[in-house]
Amino acid sequence: MPPESTTGQVRRRQTPVEDRxxxxxxxxxxxxxxxxxxxTVGISRQGTAxxxxxxxxxxxxxxxxxxxxxxxMHPQVTPPR
Structure with a gap:
């Protein structure tokens, strides 16, 4: 989870998130x-979606x-139906 700032808001990452x-x-x-x-990855919900x-x-x-x-779901954990 991304670190919280002193104001209690979650700081979003400044670097691009790789597909991996x-x-x-x-x-x-x-x-x-x-x-x-x-x-988990530190980007917005909309960007993640x-x-x-x-x-x-x-x-x-x-x-x-x-x-x-x-x-x-990841197919190696839960295969598609």
Whole structure:
């Protein structure tokens, strides 16, 4: 999780996030919500959702809706159905 500032807000990272970091986060947290992955890699929820959708389109991860939430899975942890 990114370090907190003295004001209690989470500081976002200044360097680009590589696909490998996102894939590793999904692998470690499967099944994972978008915010959980965002907190792990240190970028916004919206940016994380966009990047996760790209990885899903490339068939590197998969997702499903659980209620109102999209849950992301790594195929080496939970094979697609």
């Amino acid at each position: 970091e996102l894939l590793d986060a999904v692998y470690r947290h499967t099944p994972a919500g978008t915010q959980e992955i965002a907190d 966009y990047r996760l959708q790209q990885l899903e389109e490339a068939r590197q991860i998969w997702s499903k809706k659980v209620g109102p939430t999209r849950v992301w």
